[in-house]
Amino acid sequence: MAIVPTSHVLIVxxxxxxxxxxxxxxxxxxxxxxxxxxxxxxGSALAFIAASAxxxxxDGQVFVMFIMAMAAAEVAVGLALILQIYRRVSTLDxxxxxxxxx
Amino acid sequence: xxxxxxIAVPLASAIFLALSANHINKKVTASVACAAVLASWxxxxxxxxxxxxxxxxxxASSEGSNALERTSGEAMFASEHLYTWFAVDRLSVxxxxxxxxxxxxxxxxxxxxxxxxxxxxxAYMVEDTDYARFFCYMNLFIAAMLTLVLADNLVLxxxxxxxxxxxxxLLIGFxxxxxxxxxxxxxxxxxxxxxxASLMIAILFIAFELGTLQFDEIAAEALxxxxxxxxAAIIVSALLLVGALGKSAQLPLQTWLPDAMAxxxxxxxxxxxxxxxxxGVYLIARTHELFLLAPAVLGTVATLGALTAFFAAxxxxxxxxxxxxxxxxxxxxxxxxxxxxxVAGFTAAMFHFVTHAFFKALLFxxxxxxxxxxxxxxxxxxxxxxxxxxxxGTAAVAAVGTASLAGLPLITSGFYSKDAIFWSTxxxxxxxxxxxxxxxVTAALTSLYAFRWYFMIFSGPGSLATDQQINRPRDLMxxxxxxxxxxxxxxxxxxxxxxxxxxxxxxxxxEFLQPVxxxxxxxxxxxxxxxxxxxxxxxxxxxTLQAVSAAIALLGLIMAYHWYVIRPSWKERLARSxxxxxxxxxxxxxxxxxxxxxxxxxxxxxxITHWLxxxxxxxxxxxxxxxxxxxxYLLVLSQNGRxxxxxxxxxxxxxxxxxxxxxx
Numbered sequence: 070m071a072i073v074p075t076s077h078v079l080i081v082x083x084x085x086x087x088x089x090x091x092x093x094x095x096x097x098x099x100x101x102x103x104x105x106x107x108x109x110x111x112g113s114a115l116a117f118i119a120a121s122a123x124x125x126x127x128d129g130q131v132f133v134m135f136i137m138a139m140a141a142a143e144v145a146v147g148l149a150l151i152l153q154i155y156r157r158v159s160t161l162d163x164x165x166x167x168x169x170x171x
Numbered sequence: 172x173x174x175x176x177x178i179a180v181p182l183a184s185a186i187f188l189a190l191s192a193n194h195i196n197k198k199v200t201a202s203v204a205c206a207a208v209l210a211s212w213x214x215x216x217x218x219x220x221x222x223x224x225x226x227x228x229x230x231a232s233s234e235g236s237n238a239l240e241r242t243s244g245e246a247m248f249a250s251e252h253l254y255t256w257f258a259v260d261r262l263s264v265x266x267x268x269x270x271x272x273x274x275x276x277x278x279x280x281x282x283x284x285x286x287x288x289x290x291x292x293x294a295y296m297v298e299d300t301d302y303a304r305f306f307c308y309m310n311l312f313i314a315a316m317l318t319l320v321l322a323d324n325l326v327l328x329x330x331x332x333x334x335x336x337x338x339x340x341l342l343i344g345f346x347x348x349x350x351x352x353x354x355x356x357x358x359x360x361x362x363x364x365x366x367x368a369s370l371m372i373a374i375l376f377i378a379f380e381l382g383t384l385q386f387d388e389i390a391a392e393a394l395x396x397x398x399x400x401x402x403a404a405i406i407v408s409a410l411l412l413v414g415a416l417g418k419s420a421q422l423p424l425q426t427w428l429p430d431a432m433a434x435x436x437x438x439x440x441x442x443x444x445x446x447x448x449x450x451g452v453y454l455i456a457r458t459h460e461l462f463l464l465a466p467a468v469l470g471t472v473a474t475l476g477a478l479t480a481f482f483a484a485x486x487x488x489x490x491x492x493x494x495x496x497x498x499x500x501x502x503x504x505x506x507x508x509x510x511x512x513x514v515a516g517f518t519a520a521m522f523h524f525v526t527h528a529f530f531k532a533l534l535f536x537x538x539x540x541x542x543x544x545x546x547x548x549x550x551x552x553x554x555x556x557x558x559x560x561x562x563x564g565t566a567a568v569a570a571v572g573t574a575s576l577a578g579l580p581l582i583t584s585g586f587y588s589k590d591a592i593f594w595s596t597x598x599x600x601x602x603x604x605x606x607x608x609x610x611x612v613t614a615a616l617t618s619l620y621a622f623r624w625y626f627m628i629f630s631g632p633g634s635l636a637t638d639q640q641i642n643r644p645r646d647l648m649x650x651x652x653x654x655x656x657x658x659x660x661x662x663x664x665x666x667x668x669x670x671x672x673x674x675x676x677x678x679x680x681x682e683f684l685q686p687v688x689x690x691x692x693x694x695x696x697x698x699x700x701x702x703x704x705x706x707x708x709x710x711x712x713x714x715t716l717q718a719v720s721a722a723i724a725l726l727g728l729i730m731a732y733h734w735y736v737i738r739p740s741w742k743e744r745l746a747r748s749x750x751x752x753x754x755x756x757x758x759x760x761x762x763x764x765x766x767x768x769x770x771x772x773x774x775x776x777x778x779i780t781h782w783l784x785x786x787x788x789x790x791x792x793x794x795x796x797x798x799x800x801x802x803x804y805l806l807v808l809s810q811n812g813r814x815x816x817x818x819x820x821x822x823x824x825x826x827x828x829x830x831x832x833x834x835x
Contacts, residue, residue: 102815163815171809
């Protein structure tokens with residue numbers, strides 16, 4: 070089994086983060102925006118794993134644990150918020166939700 | 172009784188009437204108002220008594236001058252100090268009153284004429300619903316005028332000065348339901364404000380330069396620190412003069428007085444005879460020491476007075492409103508007083524003030540009777556009212572008033588006072604050439620317009636005379652006129668000219684006023700050194716002058732009789748010629764003074780205000796506000812409430828940070 074070079078892993082993680090970023094920016098549905106956030110988190114988690122493997126240090130893996138826990142909490146709160154929003158305004162269009170406009 | 176009671180009683184009555192607010196009945200209202208002025212008169216008589224006894228020791232058997240203070244000169248006065256109004260640095264303004272001979276003369280005239288006018292008004296205004304308001308203003312007017320006259324310093328005088336202005340505004344606009352009356356009231360107030368502002372500046376100037384505002388101290392300080400003809404004296408007296416011009420309706424601030432006829436007739440009588448318009452004369456007489464230090468200004472006083480007298484007399488000749496004729500004649504007669512002041516004939520000015528107060532009040536109240544009875548103000552539509560059964564008494568007293576105004580020789584007071592002015596003009600070192608000539612021409616015009624007024628109302632044919640609907644004047648509207656007529660005839664004998672035995676018999680006014688003006692007259696050797704050499708030449712000159720002035724008055728009477736009674740047809744001929752019409756039009760409009768002011772001041776002012784309606788300064792400030800508002804809108808655009816825009820902002824910012832970190 071060939072060893073995957075660290076740089077390749079980092080490129081994949083960068084692509085994941087970019088996919089997530091563009092998903093957040095371009096998607097209008099709040100649910101997809103939440104999904105895109107998850108992709109970004111996973112991209113950064115992958116970068117931590119790669120770094121951890123590269124320097125043979127466990128810190129990165131510990132960090133990934135934290136990221137996963139945080140992602141789970143974030144999804145729980147985020148989904149609850151999205152449900153409430155949908156109940157109140159019957160839409161998940163992020164652009165329609167501009168009550169805070171100046 | 173203290174001097175302040177003279178002012179306090181009418182003031183208290185005014186406050187009482189203001190608070191009563193028409194809830195007490197008219198008899199009580201009128202009684203309170205008249206009693207207040209009567210009490211004021213009694214108080215002033217009792218306070219002036221020592222001054223009389225001092226001036227005429229023959230009247231007093233015992234020594235009656237113990238209540239008087241004797242100062243360094245011969246000046247005698249009674250004074251009362253209430254409290255210090257305010258004191259700043261070395262300047263201290265007292266609430267103090269001073270009753271010297273000049274003030275006493277004014278106070279006696281104001282209260283006596285004022286009382287008679289109040290009596291008349293009690294009957295004249297009885298149908299008016301705002302009876303109490305009227306008498307409240309009238310009492311306040313009297314109180315303000317008395318404050319002006321009795322004040323011991325310029326600030327207190329200014330208080331009375333402005334009080335008189337406010338009361339005149341209130342009374343001219345008394346029938347405020349008609350907008351024209353309100354406009355006349357505002358005009359009077361605004362035009363006199365020009366003079367008031369000038370007087371204010373004069374007061375401040377005196378306070379700065381001399382450090383005192385008390386009259387005697389002003390005179391003493393001015394004599395000490397200002398040389399004759401110095402610029403400070405000229406500035407101060409010129410400012411005081413402008414103040415006096417505004418209040419006394421002299422050129423060029425005369426236009427408010429004819430319009431002030433919008434008020435009820437007793438108001439016109441009070442305004443013209445006793446209060447308000449004579450305030451300017453009093454101011455100059457009171458500060459005569461300052462004016463004597465500035466001979467140039469004194470000459471201007473005389474010139475302006477003579478021109479005013481002439482112009483106003485011309486206008487009175489063509490005016491057709493019964494009261495406006497009298498208004499112009501007041502302007503003209505005050506012009507005479509200014510001439511007398513301007514040639515340093517202060518006694519003559521005050522003497523003419525006294526006689527004028529009585530006969531002008533008489534004329535106004537007669538005019539009030541006429542308009543009350545025939546409900547008409549245009550004298551062209553009157554005529555023959557002498558024959559009307561309703562008005563014989565009024566016709567008789569009006570004849571006395573007219574003769575006094577015209578100065579018919581020997582019997583009327585107007586002759587003596589006017590003669591005193593002519594004589595002081597002739598012998599004064601301050602008189603300018605031509606002044607006396609202008610005065611004599613004006614005297615002829617005065618006699619002419621006075622008798623024109625009388626003949627057009629009371630003589631000749633007239634449809635109104637036979638009208639059975641004419642109301643009779645109430646009795647109370649006639650009694651004060653009889654008193655005024657009697658005084659108008661008799662008051663002249665108080666001051667007989669030397670040629671008629673005045674030096675041997677009686678010169679009451681000049682002897683009474685002697686303590687006030689003596690020091691100035693001695694200093695400038697007025698009235699002592701004659702320009703005619705010997706006594707006999709002086710005597711002959713004075714006699715000639717009297718003969719001329721008597722002839723002029725009679726000439727006016729004859730001309731008026733000829734033109735307005737025997738051959739009134741010339742008026743149609745005048746009306747047919749275009750030149751005659753235009754001259755009459757210009758004269759009737761008061762030498763087009765109103766139009767001129769409208770053109771020179773009002774119209775440009777309105778144009779400028781039109782331009783400045785959108786304030787250019789505001790434009791600059793608005794631009795600042797506009798730029799703030801614009802940036803507000805721009806920044807609001809960034810706060811569009813869309814979460815994706817915010818996220819994009821964060822991403823772009825983070826990317827920029829990342830790139831800058833890469834390149835650094």
